[in-house]
Amino acid sequence: MRALVVDDEQNIRKVLNALLSENDFEVHEAAGVHDAGKIINEYYFDIAVVDLRLSDGSGIDILKAVKEQSPDTVVLIITAFASTETAIAAMKLGAYDYITKPFNIDEIRIVVKNIKEKIALQKRVNELEQYADAYRNIVGKSEAMHRMFHIIKKIAPFDTSVIITGESGTGKELVAKAIHETSRRANKPFMVINCASLPAELLESELFGYTKGAFTGAYASKRGLIEEANSGTLFLDEIGEMPLSLQAKMLRFLEDKKIRPIGSSSEIDVDVRIVSATNKDLTGMLEKGDFREDLYYRLSTFEIKLPSLKERKEDIPLLIDHFVKFFAKKFDKNIHAIEPAFIDYIMQQDLKGNVRELKNIIEREIILAENGIIQISGRCPAPIAAEQNYITHRIPENGMNMNEYLASVEKELLLKALLMSGGVKTKAAELLGLSFREFRYRLAKHK
DSSP: OEEEEEOSOHHHHHHHHHHHHTTTOEEEEESSHHHHHHHHHHOOOSEEEEESEETTEEHHHHHHHHHHHOTTOEEEEEESSOOHHHHHHHHHTTOSEEEESSOOHHHHHHHHHHHHHHHHHHHHHHHHHHHTTTTTTOOOOSHHHHHHHHHHHHHTTSOOOEEEEOSTTSOHHHHHHHHHHTSTTTTSOEEEEETTSSOHHHHHHHHHEEOTTSSTTOOSOEEOHHHHTTTSEEEEETGGGSOHHHHHHHHHHHHHOEEOOBTOSSOEEOOOEEEEEESSOHHHHHHHTSSOHHHHHHHOSEEEEOOOGGGGGGGHHHHHHHHHHHHHHHTTOOOOEEOHHHHHHHHTSOOTTHHHHHHHHHHHHHHHOBTTEEOOOTTTTOOHHHHGGGOOOOOOTTOOOHHHHHHHHHHHHHHHHHHHTTTOHHHHHHHTTOOHHHHHHHHHHTO
């Protein structure tokens, strides 16, 4: 965790540095608004301790700058000039607490300890909300799945790199979560990035982060996912889609355990376990020169090959039961029976999308089920032609540019969310189910 101390008195900075350091914070110091501004643009902070009156400005300006970059940063205001008005103003702007000088060191120590616990608890809550069911969601009793469970149990306690291979929809991310959740890093972050979902430049900035002004649109510094995953696990999905130029930078990180954010002149030490996944034939890509051999061997100390549903047909009834219970609860539907004929019918299908396709089928059937019974219907698993009645968007006879259409829809939703939230960006992001950083990125993308 990283802390910022801003005070124009050197002795105060030293005391606060010592208190924060003993709580395992990496501490950066600044004597005023100008110096603090430079540091804020360079790093992300978990906590900032800021003097209200500084020789070159107000601590309120630093509070605003910190909160603009990262709303989750905990800001503690200290000052020798206390007043109710300034306290209220600071709290309204997002300050965690307000302490007057001269302060008691033991009191500050307690406050810092409480803040550290608050940060750790919030991070853990976020992780548990997202990943709590990672291991139990891997459903299966087939021999192939038993072998996979055994491998996960063997390799999870060690920090060795793992590559997960298999067809699309077989559950590679679930296996990555299971490895993380049963490792010594289980209480640390688990970060995910899909290497196929972003162009090379954006993928690099997402992984390594950047400083303010590093490129057009970089209005504030951003911590990359590698740094966000420090002490935890980073899951690189679709690793076979990573551009060769970025593969070289990733290899250097794996060798040195250091990253340099785009636009930064300094390196950051990072301790991260890498788990990657692909549905591509990486050995074939090696022969063609589409994937670096040295990076491949760095990533694939262990390989876990996930079986397709064809290879574990006996697990399909278990998966059906699992998804029926999950979606019945999610949609508050009373499902009390699954016709055996429905299970037999699904067993006969060639589910090329594997578990993901089966999950989609069950979700649809739960929504449309009547009388609390899942049974064979013309809907499952329906050919594309039979599904066209459910498609709301139409393609013109002369075709269309799908990317432009989707971009226009995205821009419209951003504008609508801003209108509904009265221009409050954090609220608009919540309305769209986006993180504040992702929302800001999309705003910048559409100018």
